[in-house]
Amino acid sequence: MKRLITLITVAALMLGGVVYAGNGVDLNQSPEVTATQQGTIHQPKEQSRQPLNYVNQPPVIPHSVDGYQVTKNINRCLQCHGTQSYLTTGAPRVSPTHFTDRDGLVSSTVSPRRYFCLQCHVVQTDAKPVVENTFKPANGFGK
Known part of the structure; x- marks a missing residue:
């Protein structure tokens, strides 16, 4: 039973990776x-710290x-x-x-x-x- 669960988990992970990569996602990138495309959202280099x-x-x-x-x-x-x-x-x-x-x-x-x-x-x-x-x-x- 344990072996079957491991096999199913590995298969699901592999399938997920294929789908993820198939959507144009670079799996080597963190x-x-x-x-975000450059220039679509303003993110100044330095901003004041926001209150919690x-x-x-x-x-x-x-x-x-x-x-x-x-x-x-x-x-x-x-x-x-x-x-x-x-x-x-x-x-x-x-x-x-x-x-x-x-x-x-x-x-x-x-x-x-x-x-x-x-x-x-x-x-x-x-x-x-x-x-x-x-x-x-x-x-x-x-x-």
Whole structure:
């Protein structure tokens, strides 16, 4: 039974990869690299940091990340925000929460579950919402 489940899972993954590649997606490109056409959304190089809207909200990114590579072997974000470089780059340091693994153990390197930055952090833009947003910040947060 275990072997059958493994076989089905592998087949589904392979089929998914074929469909994904068949849609003109470059599987060698990091999923964190944005596919926005140049000039369609304004992303100034430097913006002021935005206030948070709720407790533990991941901060938005105040600069473009076009062309950034984030893979299991390299993380472009850590070149500026990592503990070894943030003092010289002036970028905010990666939060201490990013060094705790799922078992609560603290490491000297970023935890694998916090390594792919753009799963939580989004680029700040002046794009209009796709759908109406009625979200209201928690008391004491936001503007």
